[in-house]
Amino acid sequence: GQQVMQIPQYQHVQEGEDFTTYCNSSTTLSNIQWYKQRPGGHPVFLIQLVKSGEVKKQKRLTFQFGEAKKNSSLHITATQTTDVGTYFCAGSGANNLFFGTGTRLTVIP
C-alpha cells in the first residue's frame, strides 16, 4: 500500500532558528498536501503542491515538491512561538489521502 514517511518525528528549535520537515513517498504522488495541527487542535489545511519541482511560499513558510513527485519539504524561516504544532504531509491516492506520521515542532522562546 501507499506509504508516506516523514522526518524528523520531533524538532526543538530556539525562536528565530529555521526548521525543515521532509516527506517521502514509496510511490509517485499526483499531488501533496500539507496540514498543521496546533496542540489539542485538529489538522488545518495549509497548501497543495501539484507540479513536479513546484515551490510555493506562504510568508515564512516555503513548500517544495520534488522533481520525481515522490518527496516534499516544508521550511520555516525564523520560527516564532506561533509556529508550534505538528506538521503533516499527505499524499493523494485514488480516493483518499495518506498522511505522514507528522513532525512535532517545539519553539523555545
Place this chain on the structure above:
Amino acid sequence: NAGVTQTPKFQVLKTGQSMTLQCAQDMNHEYMSWYRQDPGMGLRLIHYSVGAGITDQGEVPNGYNVSRSTTEDFPLRLLSAAPSQTSVYFCASRLQGQADQPQHFGDGTRLSIL
C-alpha cells in the same frame, strides 16, 4: 457555517461497550472520512464515503462500522470497544470525490477505553 461538527468531544468507555461517534457537516461535501490519531502514527484512515449510500474501508477498519444515509451525517460505530481503540478520532470532509481537494476536519473526539 459550522463546518464539521463532532460529538462528543470526550468519552470514556468500558471494554465491551458500544457507542457511536457523530459527525455532521454543513458544506454539502460528498466525501467524508474517519481517521484515528495515535502518538507517532499520524492519521490513519478508518472508513470513508464518497456519497450518500456509499461507504468503503480504509487502512484500519476492523472493529468499526459506518453508514451514510444522508450527505450531512457520517456516524462511526464501535461495536465492542477494546483498549486498543483508545485514540483521538477525527472526522473530515471535502468537496467532490477527488483526493486533490483540501480536507476540513472536525475538532475530534478523545476516546478512552478502560
